[in-house]
Amino acid sequence: MFYAYGMSITxxxxxxxxxxxxxxxxxxxxxxxxxxxxxxxxxFKPWLRQIIVxxxxxxxxxxxxxxxxxxxxxxRNEMSNGETIVSGISYQEIIDMVQxxxxxxxxxxxxxxIEGYKHRExxxxxxxxxxxxxxxxxxxxxxxxxxxxxxxx
Amino acid sequence: MSDNKNINDxxxxxxxxxxxxxxxxxxxxxxxxxxxxxDRLDQQRAGLLKRFLAAAAVLLxxxxxxxxxxxxxxKINQLEExxxxxxxxxxxxNSQPDAESSKESSNxxxxxxxAESDKKNEASSPSSLQxxxxxxxxxxxxxxxxxxxxxxxxxGETEDLFVxxxxxxxxxxxxxxxxxxxxxxxxxxxxxxxxxxFLALRxxxxxxxxxxxxxxxxxxxxxxxxxxxxxxxxVGSFSNFxxxxxxxxxxxxxxxxxxxxxxxxxxxxxxxxxxxxxxxxLPYGYWTNGIxxxxxxxxxxxxxxxxxxxxxxxxxxxSRLYAxxxxxxxxxxxxxxxxxxxxxxxxxxxxxxxxxxxxHWMSNGSLSVGYEFDLTPALSIRAEPFIKVPLREVxxxxxxxxxxxxxxxxxxxxx
Numbered sequence: 001m002f003y004a005y006g007m008s009i010t011x012x013x014x015x016x017x018x019x020x021x022x023x024x025x026x027x028x029x030x031x032x033x034x035x036x037x038x039x040x041x042x043x044f045k046p047w048l049r050q051i052i053v054x055x056x057x058x059x060x061x062x063x064x065x066x067x068x069x070x071x072x073x074x075x076r077n078e079m080s081n082g083e084t085i086v087s088g089i090s091y092q093e094i095i096d097m098v099q100x101x102x103x104x105x106x107x108x109x110x111x112x113x114i115e116g117y118k119h120r121e122x123x124x125x126x127x128x129x130x131x132x133x134x135x136x137x138x139x140x141x142x143x144x145x146x147x148x149x150x151x152x153x
Numbered sequence: 154m155s156d157n158k159n160i161n162d163x164x165x166x167x168x169x170x171x172x173x174x175x176x177x178x179x180x181x182x183x184x185x186x187x188x189x190x191x192d193r194l195d196q197q198r199a200g201l202l203k204r205f206l207a208a209a210a211v212l213l214x215x216x217x218x219x220x221x222x223x224x225x226x227x228k229i230n231q232l233e234e235x236x237x238x239x240x241x242x243x244x245x246x247n248s249q250p251d252a253e254s255s256k257e258s259s260n261x262x263x264x265x266x267x268a269e270s271d272k273k274n275e276a277s278s279p280s281s282l283q284x285x286x287x288x289x290x291x292x293x294x295x296x297x298x299x300x301x302x303x304x305x306x307x308x309g310e311t312e313d314l315f316v317x318x319x320x321x322x323x324x325x326x327x328x329x330x331x332x333x334x335x336x337x338x339x340x341x342x343x344x345x346x347x348x349x350x351f352l353a354l355r356x357x358x359x360x361x362x363x364x365x366x367x368x369x370x371x372x373x374x375x376x377x378x379x380x381x382x383x384x385x386x387x388v389g390s391f392s393n394f395x396x397x398x399x400x401x402x403x404x405x406x407x408x409x410x411x412x413x414x415x416x417x418x419x420x421x422x423x424x425x426x427x428x429x430x431x432x433x434x435l436p437y438g439y440w441t442n443g444i445x446x447x448x449x450x451x452x453x454x455x456x457x458x459x460x461x462x463x464x465x466x467x468x469x470x471x472s473r474l475y476a477x478x479x480x481x482x483x484x485x486x487x488x489x490x491x492x493x494x495x496x497x498x499x500x501x502x503x504x505x506x507x508x509x510x511x512x513h514w515m516s517n518g519s520l521s522v523g524y525e526f527d528l529t530p531a532l533s534i535r536a537e538p539f540i541k542v543p544l545r546e547v548x549x550x551x552x553x554x555x556x557x558x559x560x561x562x563x564x565x566x567x568x
Contacts, residue, residue, distance in 0.1 A: 003183070008175035021183045028187055033194070094171040113165045114172050141164060 005045070006052050011095050012110050013056035015103070027055040053115055057125055060107050097147050105140035112137050193431050200553070207542045210520055214478050218464045225412065372411045373566035378404045378418075378535070380562030386426045388433075388552040398423040400558060402457070412465045416477075420457040424556070427451070433550040444501060446492035453548060454487040459519060472526040481517040481541060485509045488549050505549070513547045517554065525564070535562045 006024045014020035030051050038047060098106055107126065111117045112133075119137075123130040384398035402420030409415065428449040461479030489506035523537030537560040543553035 003179055004175065004177040007177045008172070011177075012172065021180070021186070025183065025187045025190065029190055029194070032191060091171055091174050091176065094168065098168075109168075113168050144168075145164070 002045075002048060006048065009049065009052045010056055012098050012114065013053075013060070013107060015099060019059075023056050023059050024052065026059070027052040030055060053111075056110075057107065060103055060126070063103065093151075097144055100147065101140055101143055105136050105143065108133055108136040109140035109144075189430070196429075196431065203542070207518065207520070207540075211478055211518070214464075214476055214520065217466070218462075218476075221412070221464070221466055372408060373531075373568050374408050376406045376408070376533075376564050376566040378406065378416075378562045378564035380404065380418075380420070380535075380537075380560045382539075382558040382560040384422055384424055384556055384558050386424045386554055386556045388426050388428045388554055396425045397558075398425045400457070400560070404459075404562075406463070406564075411468075414463040414465075416459075416461050416463060416479075418459050418461075420459065422455050422457050424453045424455060424554070425451065426552075426554070428550065428552055432552055434546075434552075435550060444494065446494050446501075448493040449550065450491045450493070451548075451550070451552075452489045453485060456484040456486060457517075458482045458484070461519065465525075472524065475523050475525060477519070477521045477523070477537070477539075479519050480515045480544075481519055483513045483516050483547050483554075485511045485513070485548055490550065507549070509549055511548070513545060516545045516547050517541045517543050517556075521560070523560075531566050531568065533564045533566060535560070535564060537562070 003024075006027060007020060010020040010023040010027070011017065014023055027048075031048060034051075038044070098109070101109065108122055111122045111125070112119070117125070119130050119133040122128075122133045126133070128136075380400075380402050382400040384400045386398060400420050400422045402418050402422075404416050404418030406414050406416035428451060430445060430447060433446070433449045459479050459481040461477040463475055463477045465473045465475040467474040487506070487508050489504070491504040492502060494501050519539055519541045521537045521539035523535050525533050525535045527533045539558060539560060541554075541556040543555060546552060547554055
């Protein structure tokens, strides 16, 4: 039950399903080792989500140096063959689209649009300027919009 | 602007909505990977705990050793003080009041054994005196008092009673003289007031105290031993023991005192263990395509060179309980490994063996307790359960080797 929930989060942050599984396992390891610190009075899912998102951000920091720029052209030409997600096609395609973004844009997009963080908080978490966070979000939306227009509209 | 904002809002709403509409298939391999990581974490914690317990056990043993050594040291000091005090007191003085007080003190020290029998035989004959002296020897031999000095004084005081009876007019020494040269020669030429000190000196040369001093000096300094033991070895943690191996060895021991000794030995060991994934580490790039074996079965032959400190903490009549702590160095002679993988592909490395000869100095610590029984004064047999814990990694696979077993050994004690 929490596996699917966790994967739904990490798939949005990762480049591929394997990487998403790796981030999720890292997050679960943290959950198991820190379970004593969990306050039983608080709901579990938000606590789990917090850990998963923080793990994804840590992964983003770790892979900063190995990152390559993925141009929109190459993103558009690739189709997701490695995914084994069997759900609504629309969800799979959403994930495909988000994964085609560069990690910097993808992470800001996820944190702002899905997690609901403000730009100031995002800037602090990612160690970037607030302005950079805003411009990354704008670029992410522009890229997603063009993918949507080209492939689905 | 507001249109843009609306578009952005609807765009964001769309993605937020879609993000919640997930339906993800569970993949077993994801869980297996996590399970492996959790198992490794458990093993690491168990290893830390065991290292902590081993360190605590070593600390406890050395603390106990220190405590017993200190206790003995205090006791010896106390007895030496008493000896010097008694020797000062044993200088010439009033005999009569001392004889009465010595009666009371000998009553308390010997539980009244001899004094009571002396009271019963007021007009003691030589034969009864012989019996009493024989009793005295028997009591002194079975006494747990380790110092001859205390006994010296007590015997001197007690013999004083015999002497006072002997010297009474109604007693005759003639029969007694024939059989008890020592006592008689001690008694005859001595003035009453000097008899105590003389008897004290004589008693030190007579059999009861001599037996005690003989016992004190009679522990052997050197001994050699031949030992054998089964060997149960494992890596990573004290669990998953496999087929037992075997140990056979010899040792030499030097006893600093009756309680404390140092030994060194050579033990030929065959070791068998099974190593899991994280416990067997080879240089990067050895494994085919980076696929590491799930399980490694090992059969090794090695020479163990232990150096141990031994402490005898309880002494019985013909046996003792002891504890040892020490360090072992391993020299690997022969190593043989076979590998089991998740998927059995012929291209993967199936095994490795070699005469490595690698030396791992002070690679393992050892702790044991044992029971030694003296078959004869020169020959003794020991049973010694032990554990060996790793301080460093050993062998071609760089494993942390834990071993346990029980040494049965035969020891020859040189006098």
